[in-house]
Amino acid sequence: MKHNFGAGPGILPHEVLKQASEAVIDFNGTGLSLLEISHRSKEFEAVLDEAVSLVKELFNVPEGYSVLFLQGGASTQFALAPYNLLPEGGKAAYVETGVWANKALKEAKYFGEVQVVASSKEANFTYIPKDFEIPADAAYIHITSNNTIYGTQLQEFFKSPVPVVCDMSSDIFSRVVNVADFGLIYAGAQKNMGPAGVTLVIVKDDLLGKTGRKIPAMFNYQTQIEGGSMYNTPPVFAIYVSMLTLKWLKAKGGVPAIEQENITKARVLYEEIDRNPLFKAVAAVEDRSKMNVCFVMENPELEKPFLKLAEERGIVGIKGHRSVGGFRASIYNALPISSIYVLIDAMQEFAEKNK
Amino acid sequence: MKHNFGAGPGILPHEVLKQASEAVIDFNGTGLSLLEISHRSKEFEAVLDEAVSLVKELFNVPEGYSVLFLQGGASTQFALAPYNLLPEGGKAAYVETGVWANKALKEAKYFGEVQVVASSKEANFTYIPKDFEIPADAAYIHITSNNTIYGTQLQEFFKSPVPVVCDMSSDIFSRVVNVADFGLIYAGAQKNMGPAGVTLVIVKDDLLGKTGRKIPAMFNYQTQIEGGSMYNTPPVFAIYVSMLTLKWLKAKGGVPAIEQENITKARVLYEEIDRNPLFKAVAAVEDRSKMNVCFVMENPELEKPFLKLAEERGIVGIKGHRSVGGFRASIYNALPISSIYVLIDAMQEFAEKNK
Numbered sequence: 001m002k003h004n005f006g007a008g009p010g011i012l013p014h015e016v017l018k019q020a021s022e023a024v025i026d027f028n029g030t031g032l033s034l035l036e037i038s039h040r041s042k043e044f045e046a047v048l049d050e051a052v053s054l055v056k057e058l059f060n061v062p063e064g065y066s067v068l069f070l071q072g073g074a075s076t077q078f079a080l081a082p083y084n085l086l087p088e089g090g091k092a093a094y095v096e097t098g099v100w101a102n103k104a105l106k107e108a109k110y111f112g113e114v115q116v117v118a119s120s121k122e123a124n125f126t127y128i129p130k131d132f133e134i135p136a137d138a139a140y141i142h143i144t145s146n147n148t149i150y151g152t153q154l155q156e157f158f159k160s161p162v163p164v165v166c167d168m169s170s171d172i173f174s175r176v177v178n179v180a181d182f183g184l185i186y187a188g189a190q191k192n193m194g195p196a197g198v199t200l201v202i203v204k205d206d207l208l209g210k211t212g213r214k215i216p217a218m219f220n221y222q223t224q225i226e227g228g229s230m231y232n233t234p235p236v237f238a239i240y241v242s243m244l245t246l247k248w249l250k251a252k253g254g255v256p257a258i259e260q261e262n263i264t265k266a267r268v269l270y271e272e273i274d275r276n277p278l279f280k281a282v283a284a285v286e287d288r289s290k291m292n293v294c295f296v297m298e299n300p301e302l303e304k305p306f307l308k309l310a311e312e313r314g315i316v317g318i319k320g321h322r323s324v325g326g327f328r329a330s331i332y333n334a335l336p337i338s339s340i341y342v343l344i345d346a347m348q349e350f351a352e353k354n355k
Numbered sequence: 356m357k358h359n360f361g362a363g364p365g366i367l368p369h370e371v372l373k374q375a376s377e378a379v380i381d382f383n384g385t386g387l388s389l390l391e392i393s394h395r396s397k398e399f400e401a402v403l404d405e406a407v408s409l410v411k412e413l414f415n416v417p418e419g420y421s422v423l424f425l426q427g428g429a430s431t432q433f434a435l436a437p438y439n440l441l442p443e444g445g446k447a448a449y450v451e452t453g454v455w456a457n458k459a460l461k462e463a464k465y466f467g468e469v470q471v472v473a474s475s476k477e478a479n480f481t482y483i484p485k486d487f488e489i490p491a492d493a494a495y496i497h498i499t500s501n502n503t504i505y506g507t508q509l510q511e512f513f514k515s516p517v518p519v520v521c522d523m524s525s526d527i528f529s530r531v532v533n534v535a536d537f538g539l540i541y542a543g544a545q546k547n548m549g550p551a552g553v554t555l556v557i558v559k560d561d562l563l564g565k566t567g568r569k570i571p572a573m574f575n576y577q578t579q580i581e582g583g584s585m586y587n588t589p590p591v592f593a594i595y596v597s598m599l600t601l602k603w604l605k606a607k608g609g610v611p612a613i614e615q616e617n618i619t620k621a622r623v624l625y626e627e628i629d630r631n632p633l634f635k636a637v638a639a640v641e642d643r644s645k646m647n648v649c650f651v652m653e654n655p656e657l658e659k660p661f662l663k664l665a666e667e668r669g670i671v672g673i674k675g676h677r678s679v680g681g682f683r684a685s686i687y688n689a690l691p692i693s694s695i696y697v698l699i700d701a702m703q704e705f706a707e708k709n710k
Contacts, residue, residue: 002386021379031357033372035550071426075587079571195390197552197590216434232430235552
């Protein structure tokens with residue numbers, strides 16, 4: 001049995017994988033594979049409709065927002081957000097909380113002025129900047145809610161005089177969020193919502209069409225809204241698996257219930273890291289992520305032997321990102337708490353051996 | 356048993372579906388699903404490498420070309436081709452052979468001047484325009500090699516003084532093509548190459564970087580080449596299934612072998628349409644597609660009863676596109692000739708009954 005702590009594409013619920021595997025052979029008794037049916041068939045249209053409904057229900061999406069399933073990952077949204085929201089000659093504010101936030105702001109520079117209102121770069125992004133001012137003349141402020149590489153997470157979203165654009169790729173559906181506080185939310189599916197190959201976009205309709213810029217069809221949120229995410233052939237399989245994952249989440253009690261589980265999962269793991277003399281957490285205590293737990297060893301020479309022990313226990317994907325080193329345990333929605341206890345056991349046993 | 360004549364996402368080989376289904380549960384004995392492994396794992400990197408190698412081998416891609424697996428479908432390429440190849444203030448030539456060609460040229464207008472050098476719009480695109488002149492000052496000429504809706508196909512590619520950009524979405528890998536004759540080939544996978552959610556791009560490297568335009572990372576072929584199609588998380592599953600489909604094609608003898616099969620499949624079906632007094636082919640004889648066979652009935656009132664008979668025989672996906680009516684039998688690489696004989700039997704039986 002494997003315990004999948006990988007940072008993404010990440011763990012998916014077992015029952016979702018089982019259903020997805022079956023659909024590849026015979027989709028809902030049609031006698032055809034999900035991979036070879038028309039996206040315009042009533043069977044697939046029902047899947048897409050259900051996926052959109054589940055997002056609206058699970059996230060309490062208010063009226064006036066559109067839910068899209070697009071291709072290209074969050075990296076494409078780094079460009080599409082300013083393409084659609086930053087007027088010609090306008091300015092956007094960015095909070096720089098890591099490599100991904102940095103990539104997002106670089107893409108915005110193709111479309112207008114970028115003001116970095118805060119950055120934790122000088123501390124290798126080990127904390128989330130606070131107490132920054134949001135310029136009232138910015139078209140929007142962009143933030144990355146969770147930073148996988150550094151294990152930091154914005155604990156509370158801020159009120160803003162300008163629309164908030166948020167990359168939630170690595171913590172979407174992990175906690176309750178008030179969608180009405182945002183102008184645009186986007187997330188690659190492959191951490192908490194489904195497989196790689198589809199991106200969720202939740203956008204406030206009345207922000208669109210105001211840039212004075214002509215936008216090619218596929219890059220234009222309005223075209224995608226009018227086409228109901230089917231302006232062209234959508235990524236059928238990735239949407240289907242996302243729908244199954246959202247359904248699984250609903251059956252578990254929805255976002256409030258999973259948030260409680262996530263709080264517990266993160267708490268027990270951080271407690272062990274803080275207690276265990278061999279390990280040390282990387283992120284500022286108040287900004288610790290409940291999705292990606294980054295930690296190193298007081299004695300780096302012990303890292304390799306610990307990785308080996310972890311592997312023997314079926315623990316996979318805990319090697320830290322090269323820019324931080326050490327370990328990163330990604331504890332997304334689908335990871336059961338039992339896997340965390342397996343990791344904790346390994347840490348305790350290793351500490352015992354290396355006293 | 357179903358006979359899948361759907362226009363796309365289209366039929367895939369049975370053994371590919373079987374392997375894909377298994378990989379969703381356990382990928383290559385890793386104990387993890389293909390959907391939850393890192394795209395940076397050596398297992399997935401091997402898949403992507405093999406997919407690229409198979410494209411190069413099956414299509415005899417010469418030196419100086421890059422092979423990419425991207426997201427967003429051909430519709431995204433409609434914009435990316437001019438974004439990357441049409442210089443500021445430059446001009447591109449387009450041949451208008453249908454709705455998709457028309458969408459492609461509309462997107463190009465966001466980036467420069469578009470000259471439509473030929474169109475068969477006045478005849479509802481029932482033929483492929485010939486004898487057009489290619490302006491020597493165009494950055495490229497764009498053509499759609501096969502037109503699914505109308506059942507027309509460019510039989511022989513032309514020599515051109517400017518680079519040829521070709522949308523091969525619906526006939527890629529169905530026939531031998533001399534890649535060296537093209538500047539850019541692109542194709543959504545979901546007809547002849549794999550499932551929806553991935554797009555093949557084959558681009559001549561020395562055409563890039565010459566527009567004078569700054570291009571955001573995800574829209575820039577050069578970024579994608581440098582990143583080896585992994586600038587960001589790629590559509591892992593769709594690439595894997597495409598790789599399996601290309602492997603299947605190789606085992607069948609490659610493109611020359613499948614081309615012979617495709618010629619035979621198309622011939623027997625057109626012969627029946629031409630012979631059967633109830634049916635009539637739509638496209639100009641010399642431009643008939645070997646991928647999408649479009650035909651109508653002399654007496655349109657018989658169309659519904661024939662569709663019903665076809666359904667009873669397990670024939671699915673033959674309803675024609677609304678803009679043409681009648682029937683469309685898509686006979687992609689993975690469709691066995693036995694399915695075509697089932698369709699022909701139904702046509703003959705129906706003609707017998709309705710003498």
